[in-house]
Amino acid sequence: MxxxxxxxxxxxxxxxxxxxxxxxxxxxxxxxxxxxxxxxxxxxxxxxxxxxxxxxxxxxxxxxxxxxxxxxxxxxxxxxxxxxxxxxxxxxxxxxxxxxxxxxxWMSLPALDGPAAGPAVSGVGWLEPQAETEVAALLAAAAPESYAVPGLAGVRRWAGVRVGGELAAVAADAWSAPSVGLLAGVATRAALRGRGLADRVCRWASRELLAGYGRAALMVDDANVAAVTVYERIGYRRRRxxxxxxxx
Incomplete structure (x- = not known):
């Protein structure tokens, strides 16, 4: 061969x-x-x-x-x-x-079915480019190890949700392939954790990735049990x- x-x-x-x-x-x-x-x-x-x-x-x-x-x-x-x-x-x-x-x-969401196809998620949307300063500040405080940051090549756009006008949680469409959208840069402001904000942002962004690319995927540290739980609840399937x- x-x-x-x-x-x-x-x-x-x-x-x-x-x-x-x-x-x-x-x-x-x-x-x-x-x-x-x-x-x-x-x-x-x-x-x-x-x-x-x-x-x-x-x-x-x-x-x-x-x-x-x-x-x-x-x-x-x-x-x-x-x-x-x-x-x-x-x-x-x-x-x-x-x-x-x-x-x-490596976790993947192959289709718009199962938990990901549940009730509509409100209050989440793609952020305007001028919000990237806020995104960068949130990541620096809540997820300084994030690979995805505003302005980096391959990081296309950011989804976010606000609480009382303050940016509370974010996730990015980053380094996506034509038929596999990649979810990255997930972070929640520390004072607002425990309210299901990460679930809302990730669920909404995952639907957008599915609609735009056909599939969604992400990479997560095995030690981050809370994140894995959120992703599995949305419907992502896990591979070591x-x-x-x-x-x-």
């Missing part, structure tokens, strides 16, 4: 069975993104996707090992392979150059993921 480069988003989707993690990593093959297939595996490289040069990995471990080796030789050591936990552990075990970097969860890096 020969490694073949995939030239169109439709090829990527067909090769990986339309897996949302891999399709997101491919970023529609825009902005320098590339993808390759071999046998039962596919890898997709998205430069700057969620602030990292990411290499999504999917499929049969033996073929994935060869694809990751090839892609890293083509792209360089800045790319971080990531994919489902057990797959990446097998890939890492076969490639001495890789080291495990960390685990987290392992990210790796090139040694040195």
């Amino acid at each position: 020969t490694i073949r480069e995939l030239r169109h988003d439709a090829e990527v989707r067909a090769a990986c069975g339309d897996d949302d993690l891999l399709v997101w990593a491919a970023q529609g093959l825009r902005g320098g993104a590339r993808a390759w297939a071999l046998g039962g595996a596919v890898v997709a490289a998205g430069p700057g996707a969620s602030r990292r040069d990411r290499l999504g990995v999917w499929g049969e471990p033996a073929d994935a090992v060869e694809l990751v080796r090839y892609a890293l030789a083509e792209l360089g050591s800045s790319y971080r392979p990531f994919g489902e936990l057990e797959l990446m552990r097998q890939v890492t075990a076969k490639l001495e150059v890789l080291r495990e970097s960390g685990t987290f969860s 993921v392992l990210a790796c890096r090139v040694a040195g």
Whole structure:
């Protein structure tokens, strides 16, 4: 079998069975993104996707090992392979150059049904560009580790809800692919937590992502139990993921 480069988003989707993690990593093959297939595996490289040069990995471990080796030789050591936990552990075990970097969860919402299709959410909307100063201040105080921040390349727009005129909770449409909208930058003002504001903003924004892209997804730290609970209540399905890096 020969490694073949995939030239169109439709090829990527067909090769990986339309897996949302891999399709997101491919970023529609825009902005320098590339993808390759071999046998039962596919890898997709998205430069700057969620602030990292990411290499999504999917499929049969033996073929994935060869694809990751090839892609890293083509792209360089800045790319971080990531994919489902057990797959990446097998890939890492076969490639001495890789080291495990960390685990987290990839969560996806495939369709406008189930909990996400419940009653309409009121009081939430896309914020005007002039509100980005408020968003930045809220994130700095409530979620300083957020990858998504106003003005960063790939961060398209912010949803928010106000309480007494004050911006209380936000979420972003950031680094979305043509058929996978990514939810990021979720934060709630500390004094207003426990009122279900994050649930409202995320539920509303998730519906918007579904309407605009067909699917919604997000990445979350496994230790953030409160966030995972909110996302699962909305209807997101969880997959454990392992990210790796090139040694040195």
